[in-house]
Amino acid sequence: MQRRTFLLGAATSAGLLATGCSSNTESAEGPSVVRFMVWDVGPEGLAAYRTVIDGFNVSSGGITVEIETVNNNDYNNLLRTRLSGGEGPDVYGVRPQLIPSLIQGEYLEPLGDRAFFRSLRPDAQSNAPYQVVDGKAYVAPLIQSVQGYIWNEEILAEAGVEAPFRNFDDFMVGLEKIKRASYTPLAMSAKDNFFPQFIIYPATAQLVDPVDPQFNAGINDGSRSFAANPQWMTVLENYEQMVPYFMPDPLGTGADAAQAAFLRGEVGIFPQAGLLAQARESGLELGFGSFEFTDSPSPDTWGGYDIVLGINPGNGRSAQAAEFLDYLYSDEVYPQFLTQVRGFPVQEGVDVSEVDRLYADMQASVDGKNIYPSPSDLWLPGIQDVFLTQVQDLTAGRTTPAAVLEAMDQAAAAARDSQ
Amino acid sequence: MAVLSASPPRQRPDSPRGRRSRKASGLFWVAIAPAMLLFGIFTVFPMAQVVRYSFFNFDGFTGVARFVGLRNYGRAFTDPLLAEATRHTVVYAFFFIVVQVVLALLVAVLLSRRIRFVGAYRAVFFVPIVISPVAVAFTWSFLLDPNTGAVNTVLRRLGLGGLAQDWLGDYTLALYSVIAVDIWESIGFSIVLLLAGLTTIPQEVNEAAKIDGAGFWSGLRHITLPLLRPTLGLVVVLAVNGSLRAFDTVYLMTQGGPGTASELYMTVTFNQAFVSNRFGYAAALSMFVLIALVGIAYLQDRLNTADSEVKG
Numbered sequence: 001m002q003r004r005t006f007l008l009g010a011a012t013s014a015g016l017l018a019t020g021c022s023s024n025t026e027s028a029e030g031p032s033v034v035r036f037m038v039w040d041v042g043p044e045g046l047a048a049y050r051t052v053i054d055g056f057n058v059s060s061g062g063i064t065v066e067i068e069t070v071n072n073n074d075y076n077n078l079l080r081t082r083l084s085g086g087e088g089p090d091v092y093g094v095r096p097q098l099i100p101s102l103i104q105g106e107y108l109e110p111l112g113d114r115a116f117f118r119s120l121r122p123d124a125q126s127n128a129p130y131q132v133v134d135g136k137a138y139v140a141p142l143i144q145s146v147q148g149y150i151w152n153e154e155i156l157a158e159a160g161v162e163a164p165f166r167n168f169d170d171f172m173v174g175l176e177k178i179k180r181a182s183y184t185p186l187a188m189s190a191k192d193n194f195f196p197q198f199i200i201y202p203a204t205a206q207l208v209d210p211v212d213p214q215f216n217a218g219i220n221d222g223s224r225s226f227a228a229n230p231q232w233m234t235v236l237e238n239y240e241q242m243v244p245y246f247m248p249d250p251l252g253t254g255a256d257a258a259q260a261a262f263l264r265g266e267v268g269i270f271p272q273a274g275l276l277a278q279a280r281e282s283g284l285e286l287g288f289g290s291f292e293f294t295d296s297p298s299p300d301t302w303g304g305y306d307i308v309l310g311i312n313p314g315n316g317r318s319a320q321a322a323e324f325l326d327y328l329y330s331d332e333v334y335p336q337f338l339t340q341v342r343g344f345p346v347q348e349g350v351d352v353s354e355v356d357r358l359y360a361d362m363q364a365s366v367d368g369k370n371i372y373p374s375p376s377d378l379w380l381p382g383i384q385d386v387f388l389t390q391v392q393d394l395t396a397g398r399t400t401p402a403a404v405l406e407a408m409d410q411a412a413a414a415a416r417d418s419q
Numbered sequence: 420m421a422v423l424s425a426s427p428p429r430q431r432p433d434s435p436r437g438r439r440s441r442k443a444s445g446l447f448w449v450a451i452a453p454a455m456l457l458f459g460i461f462t463v464f465p466m467a468q469v470v471r472y473s474f475f476n477f478d479g480f481t482g483v484a485r486f487v488g489l490r491n492y493g494r495a496f497t498d499p500l501l502a503e504a505t506r507h508t509v510v511y512a513f514f515f516i517v518v519q520v521v522l523a524l525l526v527a528v529l530l531s532r533r534i535r536f537v538g539a540y541r542a543v544f545f546v547p548i549v550i551s552p553v554a555v556a557f558t559w560s561f562l563l564d565p566n567t568g569a570v571n572t573v574l575r576r577l578g579l580g581g582l583a584q585d586w587l588g589d590y591t592l593a594l595y596s597v598i599a600v601d602i603w604e605s606i607g608f609s610i611v612l613l614l615a616g617l618t619t620i621p622q623e624v625n626e627a628a629k630i631d632g633a634g635f636w637s638g639l640r641h642i643t644l645p646l647l648r649p650t651l652g653l654v655v656v657l658a659v660n661g662s663l664r665a666f667d668t669v670y671l672m673t674q675g676g677p678g679t680a681s682e683l684y685m686t687v688t689f690n691q692a693f694v695s696n697r698f699g700y701a702a703a704l705s706m707f708v709l710i711a712l713v714g715i716a717y718l719q720d721r722l723n724t725a726d727s728e729v730k731g
């Protein structure tokens with residue numbers, strides 16, 4: 001009796017649990033629902049995706065796409081949890097540093113034969129070092145990113161500064177002049193430790209990567225060292241020189257506060273072109289330039305892609321997912337989508353110069369250049385975290401570039417040890 | 420003192436009382452089975468997994484795990500960042516346990532007296548508890564902005580500009596700023612518990628003490644504190660528990676920075692798991708906290724038992 005009642009209770013509980021857990025399976029959704037997950041793209045970005053999805057859902061003949069956005073900080077963890085739990089999306093935004101483990105876990109399928117992938121520019125099919133693994137491309141870029149700085153024309157004119165700057169020395173002279181005109185020269189701060197990357201990675205793309213394109217891979221396999229790399233030392237020394245021109249109290253000032261100060265017209269230069277639309281709305285007269293850390297204009301630039309997409313083969317809906325991406329990258333839809341998100345194309349012949357009068361210059365800043373991605377996208381997990389912490393210490397003057405590089409080597413060794 | 424029997428009186432299994440007892444026992448198991456199953460799946464199983472993975476190098480995603488024995492535990496004793504974070508956690512615990520409880524006690528004693536607008540004062544102290552911790556952290560981050568934050572702005576307008584600080588960006592201040600916000604957020608709960616405890620102290624005892632010439636401090640020391648001991652014990656245990664698990668305010672306000680100036684034990688554990696993908700090491704670090712929390716639960720149980728015996 002006792003045993004029977006216990007089993008009865010357990011069976012009832014199991015039944016209740018099973019009922020509660022089974023609501024989101026493929027059979028409940030049907031094979032025609034394609035789940036699309038991407039990190040927070042902002043209200044305008046989301047509206048652009050929704051426009052594409054609405055158009056596709058009407059014309060697809062039974063396939064329905066559902067989009068879900070997840071906040072940036074939680075995206076990687078949520079994606080990994082869902083994928084490993086069998087509840088992953090069918091199409092999703094891929095952060096480059098996750099690609100090796102996503103391929104290893106068979107959560108990405110090769111895209112080389114897909115029509116939408118073949119519509120990309122050749123460089124967009126294989127330019128980024130993380131894109132092609134063992135001869136197969138697993139991710140497709142959607143939006144080319146253009147990195148650079150925007151400046152407040154009024155402030156620079158008042159300070160007697162001519163921009164864009166031809167090289168790093170020119171840039172430093174400009175910052176000093178803006179400071180003397182009683183303005184904060186550079187809307188940069190370090191409380192949000194991701195923010196300084198916007199002035200460090202343009203330098204690594206021009207100084208480190210062209211000299212040794214395999215440097216980051218070498219860090220991961222132990223054949224290279226940060227401390228033994230003179231270009232990395234130069235990058236951090238350049239950073240140190242820029243610190244006096246940051247926002248006041250840079251370690252207690254968040255990126256949002258720096259951005260707000262630029263939008264209020266209190267700062268000369270903002271180190272990220274992505275603020276252009278908001279700055280226009282604030283009524284600022286603006287210019288655009290790309291960072292130059294070499295003596296003469298560099299053929300290299302930091303960039304990559306704002307959004308990179310992959311298809312999860314695990315749900316059995318790859319064909320439907322590819323059909324959606326064929327639609328998104330089609331000649332009729334893709335240009336409109338880019339205009340709406342104010343992005344730059346990864347296909348030939350798409351003109352976005354109408355979006356803003358600076359877009360032609362911005363497009364020109366990447367056309368024909370060697371584009372290098374963020375090095376942290378290529379490092380083993382754990383290195384970037386130490387790097388960002390060390391950069392805060394460097395900003396505070398509590399450490400030296402040499403000590404930062406040594407700490408990064410130690411972090412790389414620890415990361416290799418954990419593999 | 421009442422003596423409780425450890426086991427019910429023995430009954431003959433085939434007697435009517437024995438059958439009723441077995442039936443009741445069966446119903447008992449049926450009743451608790453759902454809860455036990457949920458507890459097993461969502462608490463016991465994950466904890467067992469944490470124990471297991473603490474002996475592995477495991478990235479938490481690919482399923483590839485390499486057995487490393489006690490290496491993750493050994494590493495915890497040689498990790499300089501963890502040592503620094505542990506020191507910060509001790510400082511945090513001191514303020515969160517000692518300073519917060521003393522402040523809460525004083526406020527609770529004051530609020531328990533018959534003063535005007537006491538209801539409004541209670542509400543003021545209680546309000547932070549009902550605000551989302553995320554909202555609290557973001558709001559205080561704005562308030563503590565060194566250039567545009569309300570705290571420094573008010574100080575400057577009062578002519579106290581010398582006291583204006585880079586609250587979250589100064590290496591020596593950041594940890595204390597976060598602790599202050601955490602105390603502001605949680606002190607209301609301690610006050611509510613202590614106020615509830617104070618209402619259980621018979622009014623006649625306080626009045627008798629006054630007649631005997633006891634002043635405020637004397638009454639507090641000889642009447643209030645001894646009679647408030649069970650509640651104080653609970654408040655302290657909750658504060659210890661909270662300080663060991665402290666994470667959200669630091670993570671949202673400083674991310675452990677500037678540099679590593681406000682890293683706590685749990686922020687390091689989180690980063691090891693979710694930033695560096697070292698789930699095995701993070702599991703080992705979690706085990707230390709788990710052991711500490713079990714110890715605290717044991718002490719709390721002992722405290723409750725001792726109090727029950729005194730009352731019995």
